[in-house]
Amino acid sequence: MAAIESSTSESTASDDAAGAGLPRDATGTDSSTPRGAGLPADGGLSADAFADQFLGAWLGTVDVMAAHLGDRLGWYRALAASGPLTSSELAHTTGTAERFAREWLEQQAGSGIVVVQERPSPSPAPHADEGAPGDDPDDLHPDHPRSTARTRAYALPTGHAEVLTDEASLLYLAPLARFVGAIAARMPQLLEAYRTGNGVSWEQFGEDAREAQSDANRPWFTQRLAPALAGLPAVHDALSMPGARVLDVGCGFGWSTLALARAYPQAVVHGLDVDLPSLDAARTAAAEEGLGDRVTFEHLDAARLEAAEPYDAAFAFECVHDLPHPVEVLASLRRAVRPGGAVVVMDEAVADEFSAPADDIDRLMYGYSLFVCLPDGLSTSPSAGTGTVMRTSMLRRYALDAGFTGLDVLPVDDFAAFRFYQLMH
Numbered sequence: 001m002a003a004i005e006s007s008t009s010e011s012t013a014s015d016d017a018a019g020a021g022l023p024r025d026a027t028g029t030d031s032s033t034p035r036g037a038g039l040p041a042d043g044g045l046s047a048d049a050f051a052d053q054f055l056g057a058w059l060g061t062v063d064v065m066a067a068h069l070g071d072r073l074g075w076y077r078a079l080a081a082s083g084p085l086t087s088s089e090l091a092h093t094t095g096t097a098e099r100f101a102r103e104w105l106e107q108q109a110g111s112g113i114v115v116v117q118e119r120p121s122p123s124p125a126p127h128a129d130e131g132a133p134g135d136d137p138d139d140l141h142p143d144h145p146r147s148t149a150r151t152r153a154y155a156l157p158t159g160h161a162e163v164l165t166d167e168a169s170l171l172y173l174a175p176l177a178r179f180v181g182a183i184a185a186r187m188p189q190l191l192e193a194y195r196t197g198n199g200v201s202w203e204q205f206g207e208d209a210r211e212a213q214s215d216a217n218r219p220w221f222t223q224r225l226a227p228a229l230a231g232l233p234a235v236h237d238a239l240s241m242p243g244a245r246v247l248d249v250g251c252g253f254g255w256s257t258l259a260l261a262r263a264y265p266q267a268v269v270h271g272l273d274v275d276l277p278s279l280d281a282a283r284t285a286a287a288e289e290g291l292g293d294r295v296t297f298e299h300l301d302a303a304r305l306e307a308a309e310p311y312d313a314a315f316a317f318e319c320v321h322d323l324p325h326p327v328e329v330l331a332s333l334r335r336a337v338r339p340g341g342a343v344v345v346m347d348e349a350v351a352d353e354f355s356a357p358a359d360d361i362d363r364l365m366y367g368y369s370l371f372v373c374l375p376d377g378l379s380t381s382p383s384a385g386t387g388t389v390m391r392t393s394m395l396r397r398y399a400l401d402a403g404f405t406g407l408d409v410l411p412v413d414d415f416a417a418f419r420f421y422q423l424m425h
């Protein structure tokens with residue numbers, strides 16, 4: 001699961017502090033202060049500085065949780081399509097409760113996510129008499145102190161709307177907020193898993209997680225996969241063979257499968273997944289795109305794959321770190337692909353080694369790992385228990401154990417926070 005661009009990995013600990021809205025000297029890391037000067041000898045921050053850092057993190061968490069409301073209630077989409085809107089207009093348009101919409105709009109404006117557009121003169125809210133759920137009739141009188149709050153209009157700036165509502169944009173980040181919804185709903189099970197060592201399955205995380213995953217990667221597969229593969233001669237040649245047989249394991253909603261089929265019109269592409277709702281969504285998307293004749297989806301544990309005919313290329317997009325049995329799955333791919341064919345893994349572009357403080361990509365991936373991928377991996381027993389932070393050395397170990405002779409990191413840059421590997425027969 002990744003949704004930030006790998007360029008963020010070049011940011012530093014002091015960038016992170018600034019990003020959290022903290023004064024640059026709050027962590028003692030501004031450029032005029034020698035690193036470590038004035039810090040407690042135990043390697044931490046002062047209580048004041050750490051409190052600032054933690055409060056900054058809380059403010060960010062609130063914004064992401066509030067974005068989940070805006071995403072799921074259709075508020076961002078309504079503001080993008082019809083803003084500026086008052087709280088009554090927003091509630092009316094989306095069938096939601098005005099009092100909650102008003103609180104949310106004020107929070108969003110306070111955080112700089114929406115902007116206020118005052119209307120010339122306070123007047124009763126346009127949809128006041130329509131009795132939206134949560135309306136308080138007293139608030140509607142122009143002399144009531146709340147009437148200003150009711151007549152204030154809010155707009156979602158264009159750039160913000162792209163990030164929060166444009167599913168086709170590489171900058172679309174609403175799926176991050178949707179992951180928070182999935183995680184919050186499973187917090188009791190997560191706490192139990194942390195006590196027992198048992199996990200929480202992908203199926204248990206449900207629709208929010210599935211859709212978040214699908215929507216986060218969709219624009220990258222749709223826009224960037226074809227050019228990325230065209231720049232990899234060995235992979236491109238395998239895919240370009242007339243009638244090429246292509247496998248996509250852990251295909252989820254199938255956006256990678258469809259992107260492969262679109263880019264290589266002579267290929268037949270076969271997606272596998274263990275999650276039935278994901279496969280239903282993938283089949284629907286294939287039919288809608290008219291690719292049903294060359295794209296098939298199958299409900300199958302990739303570790304159990306027995307290919308009747310060899311494949312020319314196989315892909316595992318952002319799933320190896322989730323697999324309870326990664327070596328068995330990679331061994332299936334090795335057997336399924338003809339000698340000289342291509343086996344490609346796309347997974348998180350984490351650092352080669354653990355470091356603390358970590359860069360943004362490692363921090364992001366530890367977040368997914370704590371709350372989704374590691375619990376999912378451990379929901380099967382036994383399990384490799386890889387977690388999202390699968391470093392190159394770990395994947396190399398899995399590949400060697402699966403009978404490959406090694407792996408190459410492929411020259412695919414600027415593909416979200418992903419790295420591409422080719423496993424060598």
Ligand SMILES: C[S@@+](CC[C@H](N)C(=O)[O-])C[C@H]1O[C@@H](n2cnc3c(N)ncnc32)[C@H](O)[C@@H]1O
Pocket residue numbers: 001202213214217249250251252253256272273274275278300301302303316317318319322323324
């Ligand atoms: C993080 S999602 C990635 C989905 C998709 N490849 C993408 O990049 O958006 C991992 C996917 O692997 C699937 N999966 C997990 N274990 C599997 C297995 N043993 N065989 C096939 N698919 C599996 C899950 O159901 C899920 O759809």
